[in-house]
Amino acid sequence: MKIREIVKLLDARVLCGEELLDGEVNSACGCDMMSDVLAFVKEQAVLITGLCNPQVVRTAEMMDMRCIVFVRGKVPPKDVVALAEDSGIVILASDERMYVACGKLYANGLSGGSVVSD
Amino acid sequence: MIDNDKVNFHFDIDGDNFTTAGEASVKIKKALRQMGFSADTIRRVSVAMYEGEINMVIHADGGEADVNVYPNKIEIILADKGPGIPDIEKAMQAGYSTAPDDIRSLGFGAGMGLPNMKKYTDSIDIQTEVGVGTTVTMVVNV
Structure with a gap:
């Protein structure tokens, strides 16, 4: 799925990375606990979260994710957006709740992806 | 800094600032990428x-973080003068956490820190003494 399609499906605003919207993503993870993202996600391209601090961007960067979707109408502070911009990560903001956002993406073919094995 | 065939990266980790936590790791990630x-x-x-x-x-x-890059392995040494870990066995269990609640609202404290460190490295050694501090040495073979 192209990131552009996520924007459409979630009626999201693009906060940074406009030029990267044609990037392909293969899987997604909806989570507010960053250590769980670091534990269970591999090659996940999209992080869907309601958490709005710099650690969200660093976590996404550690896992080589391409896009972060902030749900429930949350808008991250400017320093968080700037951090993502530096790292080449697209930031989207949607008014959807986490459950609905995940459901819409899943129903349109974006899977949960693989799990890191021990 | 090059010492024989080792390249060392040293960082002082600021304990007062959760916002900057992780900056050293981001720098290491970029350095390792440049090193190929x-x-x-x-x-x-x-x-x-x-x-x-x-x-x-x-x-x-x-505390302090040192990353030593060798031709065949990468060694990460994290040393602090914190409270020490009273029960390492418990601390290594997934889901066990002693982090305060305000940390959970920041997205951490799920009890996955040490288990994740073990999971992603080839070896992990923890030297700890209550009231004195903790040194964690991790190795990832290349």
């Missing part, structure tokens, strides 16, 4: 170090 390591190796090193860095900020008021 594989994406998988880079991810393992940077995730393990990131979890350790967060741990030092949450529990130990910061």
Whole structure:
């Protein structure tokens, strides 16, 4: 799925990375606990979260994710957006709740992806 | 700094600032990328170090991080003068956490820090003494 399609499906605003919207993503993870993202996600391209601090961007960067979707109408502070911009990560903001956002993406073919094995 | 065939990176981890926690790991990730390591190796090193860095900020008021890059392995040494770990066995269990609630609202404290550090590295050694501090040494083979 192209990131552009996520924007459409979630009626999201693009906060940074406009030029990267044609990037392909293969899987997604909806989570507010960053250590769980670091534990269970591999090659996940999209992080869907309601958490709005710099650690969200660093976590996404550690896992080589391409896009972060902030749900429930949350808008991250400017320093968080700037951090993502530096790292080449697209930031989207949607008014959807986490459950609905995940459901819409899943129903349109974006899977949960693989799990890191021990 | 080059010493024989080892390249050392040293960082002071600021314990007062959760916002900057993880900056050292991001720098290491970028440095390893420039040095040409594989994406998988880079991810393992940077995730393990990131979890350790967060741990030092949450529990130990910061500390020092050293990353030694050898031709065949990458060694991460995290040393703090924090409270020490009273029960390492418990601390290594997934889901066990002593982090305060305000840390959970920041997205950490799920009890996955040490388990993740173990999972992503080839070896982990923890030297700890209550009231004195903790030194964690992790190795990722290249």
